[in-house]
Amino acid sequence: MPLPTVTLTTDGAARGNPGPGGWAALLEANGKEKLVVGEEPMPTTNNAMELRAVIGGLDVLKKPCAVMLRADSQYVLQGLERLRAGAGLPEKNRELWARLLALSRVHSIHGQWVRGHSGDLRNERVNEAANQAAARAYQRAESARPEAAPTGAWVLALLSPAAGRPVQWLVQAGAERRSGAQPVARGVTQPTAIYQALVAALDAAGAMPGAADHTLVVRSNYELIVKQGRGEWKVRQPEQQPLADQVAALRRLFAEVRFEHAPTDALLPLFAEAAP
Numbered sequence: 001m002p003l004p005t006v007t008l009t010t011d012g013a014a015r016g017n018p019g020p021g022g023w024a025a026l027l028e029a030n031g032k033e034k035l036v037v038g039e040e041p042m043p044t045t046n047n048a049m050e051l052r053a054v055i056g057g058l059d060v061l062k063k064p065c066a067v068m069l070r071a072d073s074q075y076v077l078q079g080l081e082r083l084r085a086g087a088g089l090p091e092k093n094r095e096l097w098a099r100l101l102a103l104s105r106v107h108s109i110h111g112q113w114v115r116g117h118s119g120d121l122r123n124e125r126v127n128e129a130a131n132q133a134a135a136r137a138y139q140r141a142e143s144a145r146p147e148a149a150p151t152g153a154w155v156l157a158l159l160s161p162a163a164g165r166p167v168q169w170l171v172q173a174g175a176e177r178r179s180g181a182q183p184v185a186r187g188v189t190q191p192t193a194i195y196q197a198l199v200a201a202l203d204a205a206g207a208m209p210g211a212a213d214h215t216l217v218v219r220s221n222y223e224l225i226v227k228q229g230r231g232e233w234k235v236r237q238p239e240q241q242p243l244a245d246q247v248a249a250l251r252r253l254f255a256e257v258r259f260e261h262a263p264t265d266a267l268l269p270l271f272a273e274a275a276p
Contacts, residue, residue, distance in 0.1 A: 003066040003108055004029065008057045010071050011116075011126040012049025013134040014040075016227060020141045021049040022133025024126040025057030029065075036060055037129050039137040050076045051096040053130065058103040066108045072116035072123055080104060080111060138223075142261045150215050154254075156201050158220035159267045160194055167194050168271055169201035173214070178204045179271075194222050195243035199250065206253035216254045219262040229259030 007028040014021035021044040024037045038056055040049065050073040058067070071077055079090065083101045090097055114123045154173040161167050167182040182197035184190060198218070205216060220226055227233040228244065235244040251257040 003064055006065045007068045009122040009126050010053035010057055011130045012053045013130040014044050014046045014049055015134045015138045017046050018043040020137035022130045022137055023049045023053035024129035025053050026122055026126050037133045039133045041137045041141040047075050048093050055099050064106055069109050069111045070114050072114050077111040077113055153215040153217050156218045157267050157270050160222040167197035169197045171205040173208050191224055192239050195240050199246045202250035206250055211253050215256040218259045221264045221267055226259045226261045
């Protein structure tokens with residue numbers, strides 16, 4: 001008796017790679033479909049989430065099936081073929097590979113590579129779902145950060161540019177407030193412009209009376225700045241390295257500087273209040 005046929009389209013994503021991640025799997029059979037998603041708030045990788053997506057999709061199946069596995073990850077498709085041909089388990093992501101190999105022995109799986117971001121509707125759908133799951137996982141990880149800023153800390157809000165809006169910054173130091181904007185000049189990348197704004201904001205805050213006695217909390221919706229400010233990511237772009245050095249020097253003007261991620265919607269009201 002022939003096996004039931006299922007089409008399984010998968011994708012995975014990690015914010016930062018490594019960073020919090022998410023995965024999505026779309027199952028289609030007999031004119032019906034089911035989308036399953038998962039989140040991983042602990043640091044993970046794109047490849048691990050790609051594997052987790054396939055495992056998550058196959059876990060839904062209650063009996064052996066003939067599965068057309070559609071994925072844009074050659075890492076998954078080629079790795080599975082090697083395992084089924086008798087190769088040993090890879091050391092990296094070993095536990096996930098072992099789970100996938102066990103599931104592949106239950107089902108008849110045929111892999112099909114799909115070029116990512118090429119207009120394939122099912123691929124685009126799971127890509128969007130995986131990235132949304134990774135974003136939720138990132139927010140969960142951020143909200144779980146235990147240490148709160150001390151009472152009386154100064155706040156530096158840094159808002160990334162959008163729709164013609166320049167990079168905006170605002171410093172709230174007790175009753176004192178300073179603000180400014182950094183246009184994204186022609187030939188300057190968005191991350192570089194944000195670094196330029198951060199330097200300007202730190203310089204302004206450092207010149208305010210009492211800076212050396214206060215903790216400054218930098219809150220931004222731009223993940224790159226937050227991660228690099230915490231030392232979790234390296235500054236790799238040559239044009240940003242001198243700016244990062246300026247940031248490091250300006251941080252010494254304060255008792256302490258912390259970086260926190262804040263959603264855009266949480267920052268916009270601050271700038272609305274500061275508008276003349």
